[in-house]
Amino acid sequence: MEQEEKATRAWVLHPELTSDLNRRTAGPALDEAVSLAAALPHLEVAGSEIVRLRDPHPGKLFSKGKLDDLSQRLKLAEVDLVLIDGPVSPVQQRNLEKEWNVKILDRTGLILEIFSDRARTREGVLQVEMAALSYQRTRLVRAWTHLERQRGGLGFVGGPGETQIEADRRAIDDHMNRLRKQLEKVVKTRELHRAARAKVPFPIVALVGYTNAGKSTLFNRMTGAKVLAKDMLFATLDPTMRQIELPALGKTPGQGGGRKVILSDTVGFISDLPTQLVAAFRATLEEVLAADLILHVRDISHEGTDEQAQDVATIMAELGVNEETPQLEIWNKLDLLDDDDADARRKEASRSDHILTLSAITGEGFDDLVSAIDAALDEPRRTEVLQLAFSEGKKRAWLFEKGIVEDEEPGEEGWSVTVTWTERQSAEYAAI
Missing domain, CATH: 3.40.50.11060 (GTPase HflX, N-terminal domain)
Structure with missing residues (x-):
């Protein structure tokens, strides 16, 4: 035993x-x-x-x-x-x-230790170890047995790293070079996956927010998935993505029937995030950079919710998130407020088109969120006349299926079809 x-x-x-x-x-x-x-x-x-x-x-x-x-x-x-x-x-x-x-x-060391314990994907593990090496490079006489570890953790808090072993800069730099090469291979694989996703003409909706704001609970409610959702900082580390149909109003979550989107749950942000991790996890947060819509989830019951929101905004700016990307602010955890405070928050949020109140636990405000996502993703449309040969019945059927045909006239060699569509639908049509 x-x-x-x-x-x-x-x-x-x-x-x-x-x-x-x-x-x-x-x-x-x-x-x-x-x-x-x-x-x-x-x-x-x-x-x-x-x-x-x-x-x-x-x-x-x-x-x-x-x-x-x-x-x-x-x-x-x-x-x-x-x-x-x-x-x-x-x-x-x-x-x-x-x-x-x-x-x-x-x-910084504590956050690195947590990230190391939580990383699951190959890229996540490599990113954390790179960040840890960069951090420890200035602390030369430290524990280094974790470089050969078989379990999570960096060895700062006991376990394999208990014995103090000297590691000079050459050893650290050599190890960082090896990790960098491994990471390059992993990133190339991610780029292939991202290119494949880009061909799927569904908008990306990214959940961001301070750690423990309730993003994973909301993600689970919207997708029917079972992502780890605990009352714990950094319960989610590696990004989780799902292609889903937003539930049509009146339907239960997971039933679909509405707009198709790719929903991305991301690592929680935190104040004073180690600079090594901001750089290291830029790739992990690429879904946020490529998002068509960002949902900023806030724990509105937290005493420091305004400070947390400012920290999230600062980190998103450091990551290079486009300021023109549409954003909705989700005031989550209404269920943790007393009735008077919850009513006050609802009234405050109602004054803005970009703020919604919600409880990811009880489902309150969920239908309003779906409607707001739909409205935010409504793209500009243009009218265009397409010439289709009689042999292109599949494309014609697709146009009618999408409900974007305004008019159609048959000719000697095919159809002249007038459509009103978005850029995304145009790209999807071109891929048929």
Whole structure:
């Protein structure tokens, strides 16, 4: 009988820099950091706190008094790992580890660890490892046994990476080059798949939003799929796509009967996303860049929902999302608000054509969402006269099936058909 792996006891610190006027609200920020820690298996959060400081100490982040005060609590709690919700320099990390005799992981390292644990596709695994190598390149004396790991995780939090092994830049660079070559092959395969999808003349609708906003629950309701949907940060990492028919009004989700679209569920965004991951996951988020419509899903019950929305907008701008791409803002999780707050949100949203209120759990607002997607995807139409030979009966039948024929006149060699259609329908017709 295998012995159960002992949980790593962790303490979460959120440094609140009082000199930073643009800092995040400390309470929700600490809650999020604790949720990030809880998203890792085999990790037990023993405690958490906000540490106020005017300016970070260049060598040890915290002042001498704070260091001693924290040291006592960490020893009493028998902590193995301290998660610091912010950037920690290599020098600060090394000094803090010596001071407290524990492992230190900053926000970037924690997010990388979660992504590594969650990655499932070949590209996702390679992207995470590339980002981790880039991050660790500045921290040369660290754990590197995870490069040969057989399970998820980067080894920062125990397991195979427990032993400290020196890795010089040459070893890291060689490994990054090998990964880069593997990634190039995977990306070429993705490009082929994307080219194949481009020939399918259905619009792409991409779900984006802050992590844990309820995108996967909404995706499941719209598709009838069973994508992992948990009350957990980064429950979805690799993109999930489905070709679906939007449910016709009055029908239950999954029945179809309406417009055909490709729906894409994406990794959740988060504030202070590591720059390595913004670059590494650009390919993973290509469906957002190519989307015909973006649904920005917000957890409207969250205390920091406005800050989260701003973070999503910032990351989409960094990714290069076209500002002209139509967007709908979905205020989700109405079911978590009390009746008065929910009514206030409904009234506020009703003042905008681009905001909808919804509960992906109960289904409230679902029909309105389908109607709004339909309206947003209505494309400009043009009228055109086509000349079809009598032998092109298949094309003629397709035109009538789509209901886009305005007039038809037979001639000596075929039909003269007047149609009113969209660019997408024109492309679909050309592919017949």
